[in-house]
Amino acid sequence: EAQVTQNPRYLITVTGKKLTVTCSQNMNHEYMSWYRQDPGLGLRQIYYSMNVEVTDKGDVPEGYKVSRKEKRNFPLILESPSPNQTSLYFCASGPGGGRTEAFFGQGTRLTVV
Amino acid sequence: DAKTTQPTSMDCAEGRAANLPCNHSTISGNEYVYWYRQIHSQGPQYIIHGLKNNETNEMASLIITEDRKSSTLILPHATLRDTAVYYCIVRSYSSNTGKLIFGQGTTLQVKP
Numbered sequence: 601e602a603q604v605t606q607n608p609r610y611l612i613t614v615t616g617k618k619l620t621v622t623c624s625q626n627m628n629h630e631y632m633s634w635y636r637q638d639p640g641l642g643l644r645q646i647y648y649s650m651n652v653e654v655t656d657k658g659d660v661p662e663g664y665k666v667s668r669k670e671k672r673n674f675p676l677i678l679e680s681p682s683p684n685q686t687s688l689y690f691c692a693s694g695p696g697g698g699r700t701e702a703f704f705g706q707g708t709r710l711t712v713v
Numbered sequence: 714d715a716k717t718t719q720p721t722s723m724d725c726a727e728g729r730a731a732n733l734p735c736n737h738s739t740i741s742g743n744e745y746v747y748w749y750r751q752i753h754s755q756g757p758q759y760i761i762h763g764l765k766n767n768e769t770n771e772m773a774s775l776i777i778t779e780d781r782k783s784s785t786l787i788l789p790h791a792t793l794r795d796t797a798v799y800y801c802i803v804r805s806y807s808s809n810t811g812k813l814i815f816g817q818g819t820t821l822q823v824k825p
Binding site (some may be wrong): 633642644681702704705 | 747754755756757758759761798811812816817818824
């Protein structure tokens with residue numbers, strides 16, 4: 601089954617404690633992206649990757665890092681999480697080449713206290 | 714990417730067609746209209762997209778006006794499971810960022 605898998609689904613952590621949210625897709629997609637969703641602000645793009653070793657900032661990249669060492673994986677790293685990063689996070693993948701029939705993961709609800 | 718305008722909310726009776734409008738008066742020639750939906754904080758789900766011709770798939774139909782300034786997503790026989798926030802997105806097929814700009818969308822409530 602074609603899918604984008606995020607882990608964990610839920611996470612409560614403390615300020616400053618480094619964490620990684622994993623994202624994996626099984627569709628051999630070139631394009632992957634991370635979004636965060638906050639009430640009243642909608643979904644906003646954090647980082648995206650057009651292919652292996654190619655990443656770039658989205659609209660709200662501050663406080664986040666990503667890497668794309670393999671085509672299937674695109675982890676989101678919070679080196680020093682802060683309470684304003686409490687949010688619902690989604691990973692997405694797509695065929696690339698401009699096509700954006702994107703597939704989204706089920707989301708990771710992160711709470712930073 | 715062109716901005717879209719959608720009604721905040723709509724109701725639809727179960728079994729009836731749900732017609733969700735979207736205005737995109739500043740759309741340019743190389744921009745497509747995409748529709749996604751999000752069911753209760755799940756990941757957004759792709760529904761359909763089109764350029765200027767009407768499109769239909771197993772989920773929905775997309776009607777785009779001749780001047781391309783507006784479109785309508787049609788769910789032919791809405792069910793309770795179609796209750797969701799529906800997003801109309803306009804973007805270039807050749808966008809370098811692949812970014813989808815999600816507005817506030819239309820909350821569709823399907824009622825028994």
